[in-house]
Amino acid sequence: MANVLCIGAGYVGGPTMAVIAKYCPEHQITIVDINPERIAQWNSDDLPIYEPGLLDVVQEVRGRNLFFSTDIDKKIREADIIFVAINTPTKTYGEGAGRGTDLQYWEQTARAILANTQKKNVIVVEKSTLPVRASAAMDRILHSEQTNTQFEVISNPEFLAEGTAIKDLNDPDRVLIGGSDTESGKKACQTVADLYAHWVPREKILLTNVWSSELSKLFANAMLAQRISSINSITALCEKTGADITEVSHAIGMDQRIGSQFLQASIGFGGSCFRKDILHLAYLCEHYGFPEVAEYWDSVVRMNEYQTSRFFKTILTSQFNSLAGKKNAIFGFAFKPDTGDTRDTPALLLCQKLLGEHAAISITDPKALKNAKIDLADMEGDITFEPDPYKAAEGAHSLVLVTHWEEYRQLDYQRIFESMAKPAFVYDGRNHLDHQKLFEIGFNVFPLGKLPLSHLE
Ligand code: UDX
Ligand code: UDX
Numbered sequence: 001m002a003n004v005l006c007i008g009a010g011y012v013g014g015p016t017m018a019v020i021a022k023y024c025p026e027h028q029i030t031i032v033d034i035n036p037e038r039i040a041q042w043n044s045d046d047l048p049i050y051e052p053g054l055l056d057v058v059q060e061v062r063g064r065n066l067f068f069s070t071d072i073d074k075k076i077r078e079a080d081i082i083f084v085a086i087n088t089p090t091k092t093y094g095e096g097a098g099r100g101t102d103l104q105y106w107e108q109t110a111r112a113i114l115a116n117t118q119k120k121n122v123i124v125v126e127k128s129t130l131p132v133r134a135s136a137a138m139d140r141i142l143h144s145e146q147t148n149t150q151f152e153v154i155s156n157p158e159f160l161a162e163g164t165a166i167k168d169l170n171d172p173d174r175v176l177i178g179g180s181d182t183e184s185g186k187k188a189c190q191t192v193a194d195l196y197a198h199w200v201p202r203e204k205i206l207l208t209n210v211w212s213s214e215l216s217k218l219f220a221n222a223m224l225a226q227r228i229s230s231i232n233s234i235t236a237l238c239e240k241t242g243a244d245i246t247e248v249s250h251a252i253g254m255d256q257r258i259g260s261q262f263l264q265a266s267i268g269f270g271g272s273c274f275r276k277d278i279l280h281l282a283y284l285c286e287h288y289g290f291p292e293v294a295e296y297w298d299s300v301v302r303m304n305e306y307q308t309s310r311f312f313k314t315i316l317t318s319q320f321n322s323l324a325g326k327k328n329a330i331f332g333f334a335f336k337p338d339t340g341d342t343r344d345t346p347a348l349l350l351c352q353k354l355l356g357e358h359a360a361i362s363i364t365d366p367k368a369l370k371n372a373k374i375d376l377a378d379m380e381g382d383i384t385f386e387p388d389p390y391k392a393a394e395g396a397h398s399l400v401l402v403t404h405w406e407e408y409r410q411l412d413y414q415r416i417f418e419s420m421a422k423p424a425f426v427y428d429g430r431n432h433l434d435h436q437k438l439f440e441i442g443f444n445v446f447p448l449g450k451l452p453l454s455h456l457e
Pocket of ligand 2: 268
């Protein structure tokens with residue numbers, strides 16, 4: 001039996017540890033966090049994050065072999081294996097501002113581990129996405145003082161996506177574990193591999209060197225984001241030529257060398273990882289003297305911002321270049337469906353641009369209104385938050401779909417149309433709705449990467 005600790009009770013730490021606890025009943029798993037409110041929420045049935053299936057798993061294991069605590073120092077003293085899943089935001093100050101990763105919390109955590117640990121052998125597992133060679137810094141700090149502990153730092157990045165976290169954790173494509181080539185390094189990797197082997201087939205558990213593991217995580221996110229920017233870059237051309245992006249995606253995705261996933265055109269990708277990780281990858285390339293490589297990856301982020309701006313311009317120009325005083329209903333603020341998370345959501349840039357035109361915005365979202373209010377707290381303008389999508393659309397000139405929540409497909413669009421100002425517009429930033437049907441109801445429909453369906457020309 002091992003005492004497993006996770007520092008950081010966020011989107012990554014919470015679900016990952018709950019699933020490990022479920023499959024490893026003989027181990028005691030504890031999650032700690034500096035934020036007492038978060039821990040209190042994890043100890044209630046009002047969890048701090050929304051994730052389908054998460055509450056069931058937490059209820060099954062909480063109090064059995066999963067515990068949440070704020071007593072970080074004490075729990076470090078008891079731990080044999082310490083996962084570190086704290087957030088690693090983009091640096092906002094000094095050298096590398098806006099690009100590099102802010103490692104101050106990471107370093108503080110390393111120092112807290114060093115100051116408190118008491119076991120003879122302790123494995124420290126990097127769960128957070130980190131710059132390549134971050135584990136070397138962790139290792140140096142942990143060995144900066146003489147202690148009785150033998151530390152082994154390994155990398156075990158998490159590939160779960162929000163909204164499908166429990167499914168991804170239950171059935172991962174692979175589990176990646178990177179460690180040093182020494183005897184104790186190999187043993188530490190094996191110990192962590194044995195945890196996952198409770199439910200993941202051994203052939204899906206990859207053992208690599210530590211740098212490969214760190215870089216694979218950064219690069220996986222960069223590749224996924226690049227696919228989205230690539231498909232989004234072509235939507236502009238589709239709208240001018242009459243090619244249909246859905247047909248194009250389908251046609252190229254049937255080529256097994258390309259594959260069909262992550263080819264869904266959108267208003268832009270969001271989430272806490274893609275932008276941050278690409279910027280960091282580019283920063284690393286620059287640091288090591290490869291400006292051309294940095295420029296290549298930076299362009300993926302630029303294309304993403306361009307896509308959101310282009311979508312906004314369609315809204316502006318199609319409504320006769322004047323949005324001042326007109327209400328626009330924003331359907332969805334989360335960066336993707338099935339989550340309340342709004343970090344780096346394209347909805348924010350879009351709303352800022354609409355408010356810049358003095359448009360009124362009424363935001364609706366099944367799970368993200370709380371975060372939307374925080375994100376827009378400093379913005380001036382006519383902003384309302386409305387849980388009921390029908391009310392959000394009442395009197396609006398346009399309905400702008402940002403997040404493809406399944407329930408938005410089921411709404412009564414005839415009723416919505418009747419309650420809106422005319423001419424009524426729909427802008428579908430995810431190609432999620434039935435455009436022909438909306439057009440027949442009377443809407444002027446602006447999809448992405450397809451010709452508009454308009455009654456006005
Ligand atoms: C993720 C991933 O872990 C990381 O790989 C990615 O790079 C960014 O975000 P996530 O779980 O989504 O982290 O972050 P978040 O939900 O913000 O959770 C991090 C938690 O760590 C917070 O609850 C925060 O309070 C806690 N924390 C942070 C600590 O307990 N100690 C610290 O020093 C800093
Ligand atoms: C991502 C990675 O998928 C995951 O492996 C990693 O651990 C964390 O970052 P996440 O950000 O939670 O996960 O969600 P993801 O499903 O990857 O979507 C990211 C963004 O891309 C969302 O805004 C989504 O709507 C958008 N997206 C995704 C598209 O615009 N088109 C697509 O085809 C797929």
